[in-house]
Amino acid sequence: MEIFVIANQKGGVGKTTTTLNLGAGIAKKGKKVLLIDLDPQANLSSGIGFTQQFDKESWNTEQQAPYKNIYDVIINSTPIRSVFVSTSTPNLFLVPSHLSLAGAEIEMVSMISRETLLKKALAEVKDDFDAVIIDCPPSLGLLTINALSAAENLVIPIQCEYFALEGLGQLINTMKLIKGVNPDLKLGGVILTMFDSRTRLSSNVVKDVRDFFKELAFDSIVPRNVRLSEAPSYGKTIFQYDRKSSGAIAYNNLAKEFINRFL
Ligand SMILES: Nc1ncnc2c1ncn2[C@@H]1O[C@H](COP(=O)(O)OP(=O)(O)OP(=O)(O)O)[C@@H](O)[C@H]1O
Ligand SMILES: [Mg+2]
DSSP states (O other): OOEEEOOSSSSSHHHHHHHHHHHHHHHTTOOEEEEEETHHHHHTHTTTTTTSSHHHHHHHHSSSSSOOOHHHHHHHOOOOGTTTTTTTSSSSSEEEOOOGGGHHHHHTSSSGGGGGGHHHHHHHHTTSSSSEEEESSOOOOOOHHHHHHHHHHEEEEEEESTTTTTTTHHHHHHHHHHHTTTTTOOOEEEESBBTTOOOHHHHHHHHHHHHHHHGBBBBBBBBOHHHHHHHGGGTOHHHOOTTTHHHHHHHHHEEEEHHHHHO
16 A cells, blocks of 8 residues: 655645545546545545535534544544445545634644554555545644655645746755654655646746656646646546546546555
């Protein structure tokens, strides 16, 4: 079982879109994939269509969640097996999140081994999946640290925009610090997202990222594609929503690269 953490403390760079569609792409190729939503915003849980079955009031407030979720796993030691759910994509499973996770970071501060709560939880499902992909919140707080402590591969989505590389040094430093608790962690790769072929800026970012990260940058680049932003509002993966879109083609290629590189 290979564990990936999709992280970048910068917001809106495509972490959730990548977790969802890369995971779906890998699952479609016959690998068993577990997605973990580690963001209190729970965008992954709604984008995959999970939260739609509950009335909005009950999952979109900080009150108690109407379903078991990652908060229970991290804070109450609920076994992860009793929390993950299947999705409408065969082979693709989800550990959902809920807004109540927003309080977890503070609750964790006084807990023993607070950096490795997720790692411990995942040890129970060791070998049940081919891949686990963790979607992080846009910060380097304890939730992201838990993901980095549990994973073997840090995967960084980088938006093809101005300031794309800013802040990456901090993320890579955090990764190096985590190696103290988790020596297995390495930089697995970087994914260029929201590429716009009409702008020179996008091409410049691609060049800078490739110069800096060399072969760690995946060949497949995710284009800016409106279908990718529409699909989650229907609770669908890009393959269910528009399998011929440029976004679907990119995530399918990326899934192939992932399987070749890691699985
Ligand atoms: N390749 C793309 N083309 C067009 N829109 C995209 C693309 N990737 C993501 N988006 C849209 O951009 C927004 C941010 O993407 P996403 O939620 O995946 O980023 P994130 O890094 O998870 O954000 P956050 O830091 O808030 O968790 C969303 O509205 C999403 O639908
Ligand atoms: Mg997100």
